[in-house]
Amino acid sequence: MSRYRERSGAVVLLILMAGLLASCASTRTAQDQYVETVPLARDGQYLEAAYLIRDAKEQSYKEKDRVLYYLDAGMLLHWAGEYETSNELLSKAEIAIEELFTKDISKAMVSGVLNDNALDYSGEDYEDIYLNVFKALNYIALGDAESAHVEIRRVQIKLDLLEDKYKELIDQYNSSGDAEGELVYRENRFHNDVLARYLSLLLYRAEGSVDDARIDQDFMHEAWETQAHLYDFPKPELPDYDPPDDGLARVNVLSFSGLSPSKLADTFYINTGPGMVFLTMTNQDEDYITQQVGFSFLVVPGIPAGMHFKIQFPRLKSRRTEADRVVVKLDGIEVAELPLLEKMEEIARETFLLKQPLTIGKTIIRATVKNVAKEAGKSAMKEGLSDQGAGGFFLGLVAGVAADVAVDATENADLRISQFFPSHARAAEFTVEPGSYQVTVEYWNGRTLMDSVDHGIRDFVPGELNLVESYMLR
Amino acid sequence: MKRILPMFLVISALVLASCATGPTVTRTATDTVTDLSGRWNDTDSRLTAEAMVSSMLSSPWLERFFGEEGREPVVIVGRVRNRSSEHIDAATFIKDIERELVNSGQVVFVAGGDQRDEIREERDDQQSNATMATAAALAAETGADYMMQGVITSQTDAIEGKRATLYKVDMELIDLETNQKVWIDTKEIKKLVEQKKASW
Numbered sequence: 001m002s003r004y005r006e007r008s009g010a011v012v013l014l015i016l017m018a019g020l021l022a023s024c025a026s027t028r029t030a031q032d033q034y035v036e037t038v039p040l041a042r043d044g045q046y047l048e049a050a051y052l053i054r055d056a057k058e059q060s061y062k063e064k065d066r067v068l069y070y071l072d073a074g075m076l077l078h079w080a081g082e083y084e085t086s087n088e089l090l091s092k093a094e095i096a097i098e099e100l101f102t103k104d105i106s107k108a109m110v111s112g113v114l115n116d117n118a119l120d121y122s123g124e125d126y127e128d129i130y131l132n133v134f135k136a137l138n139y140i141a142l143g144d145a146e147s148a149h150v151e152i153r154r155v156q157i158k159l160d161l162l163e164d165k166y167k168e169l170i171d172q173y174n175s176s177g178d179a180e181g182e183l184v185y186r187e188n189r190f191h192n193d194v195l196a197r198y199l200s201l202l203l204y205r206a207e208g209s210v211d212d213a214r215i216d217q218d219f220m221h222e223a224w225e226t227q228a229h230l231y232d233f234p235k236p237e238l239p240d241y242d243p244p245d246d247g248l249a250r251v252n253v254l255s256f257s258g259l260s261p262s263k264l265a266d267t268f269y270i271n272t273g274p275g276m277v278f279l280t281m282t283n284q285d286e287d288y289i290t291q292q293v294g295f296s297f298l299v300v301p302g303i304p305a306g307m308h309f310k311i312q313f314p315r316l317k318s319r320r321t322e323a324d325r326v327v328v329k330l331d332g333i334e335v336a337e338l339p340l341l342e343k344m345e346e347i348a349r350e351t352f353l354l355k356q357p358l359t360i361g362k363t364i365i366r367a368t369v370k371n372v373a374k375e376a377g378k379s380a381m382k383e384g385l386s387d388q389g390a391g392g393f394f395l396g397l398v399a400g401v402a403a404d405v406a407v408d409a410t411e412n413a414d415l416r417i418s419q420f421f422p423s424h425a426r427a428a429e430f431t432v433e434p435g436s437y438q439v440t441v442e443y444w445n446g447r448t449l450m451d452s453v454d455h456g457i458r459d460f461v462p463g464e465l466n467l468v469e470s471y472m473l474r
Numbered sequence: 475m476k477r478i479l480p481m482f483l484v485i486s487a488l489v490l491a492s493c494a495t496g497p498t499v500t501r502t503a504t505d506t507v508t509d510l511s512g513r514w515n516d517t518d519s520r521l522t523a524e525a526m527v528s529s530m531l532s533s534p535w536l537e538r539f540f541g542e543e544g545r546e547p548v549v550i551v552g553r554v555r556n557r558s559s560e561h562i563d564a565a566t567f568i569k570d571i572e573r574e575l576v577n578s579g580q581v582v583f584v585a586g587g588d589q590r591d592e593i594r595e596e597r598d599d600q601q602s603n604a605t606m607a608t609a610a611a612l613a614a615e616t617g618a619d620y621m622m623q624g625v626i627t628s629q630t631d632a633i634e635g636k637r638a639t640l641y642k643v644d645m646e647l648i649d650l651e652t653n654q655k656v657w658i659d660t661k662e663i664k665k666l667v668e669q670k671k672a673s674w
Contacts, residue, residue, distance in 0.1 A: 146555065146556055147556075147561055149557070150556065150558065150559060150560060150561050153558070153559035154559050157559055157630045157632065160630075160631075160632055161632045161637075
């Protein structure tokens, strides 16, 4: 009887473990904070969304998620026009990302037992790159062109680093004793960012560094030739690096629309019945609701019943812009239509794919090890309880379910990604007589005017940087 | 049970492991060399300023000026531009240089930039609000003989977890009357930062 009690205790512990893991924030990505804030940001209520993110700091962001919090809050505050605070937060994100590139061994072990959610979020590469672009825009808005240029220079350094960042990690894995098969390195195909070069050209031109501005323009032209997979749309007319002294003011309008991709979970379940294998696939929709998308079964004679495997991968889901035409009006008169400059979501995808072999490889190995160990444990427990009659059978069944729940609870994809970067950038340059103008930027979807953003009265001065940043995150 | 209990404890410990700890603060001498991140820091600013001042004071322009004018040259600091990839507070660096030069007693410094604007504003204000006897006189500023200008640049090269940054500080002293550059020097600081890679 005491043996029976002992085994019952083991089952209770298993159930407790399952409950603990299922409720633990270390094992899954918090997404609740976005349900309300993303629609608010899309509606242009940036400050309100920023307040909600701040209020959710304790509940939805743990210390390991600090990069995510800094990025989310930093970007919302940029859109809200709170440039100094935005810079503080984006700087914190940048420093943390740099520090977290060195991950500590004990945390890596936690990830091995649980999943990547247990690790510090060190940011996606495109986030690390674009945060400098938005810091530069913050500095431009604050009238500090020199600091803006510092940020733009950092973009190129990061692009250089990206060149072999994952190659080395994959080489390291392939040559390690833990390697289970060979991971294939995906070559980096993003070396030159047009958006950063565009800002760099404007900054150099404004300070009179014609040669530097020309080099930036050359690099922009080159992007359409060497990175056609990212710049697969007509090249817009690029700003003149050495405009004539014609007494006119050159105005640059930079517009952002849409939201950067989100990460959603694709889950695969394998269950076995007597001689049968059942395959179930679920995925998350954009509202983070999980739905079943596939079911199949195989007849596999001899396979024992009661086995259960779960494996989950992150999928990048585009949240592309609805705006297909963006128009600038000065004093109510249309002066320019903004052509596409950069599909930022494509760059997000490109850099995400660089890391994907590591993510998938690590997930498969971890899930396999955990599930195999769990199935072995379940078998051992069933055997141990087989001499306890109906009670033992029932306990074995409960223990098996508890073990499945516990392991399932730890097998969650790391879905952390910042939510408030834009998906598309458009830009145009035009000349006007010096003076003050009422600036309006209209966002159109077909024949429907989605939004008309009023940028107030702006002074345009010859020889100076006359940059208007406009945005509408739908 | 004997197997399950330790497993339960280990997993629970891992799950609950991420506890934050408070910061540890240690006071240290201000001239201690601290290289935490590999970025430009106070030590770089101080060492570069010292080297620049030493070079400037041992250069022939100073002796020549003494010989010709019979007084210390008056210098104003112009802009030190930051064209590096880091936010470097040029004001700290300029102050380091000013302090070293003023303390050497061989050069007279006059205020420039925002500092000068503030002083002029105060002097203007005194004309209306201070007594005639105590108000600072207008048009009595000491004109500078030379202007010091500079630029800080950096080049970063990175491969396989190692990052090498070369900081280059170029300073020039320009004769305000003739535009002649009487002194130019460059100081370089190279830093190699090795980052550990993430463990598999």
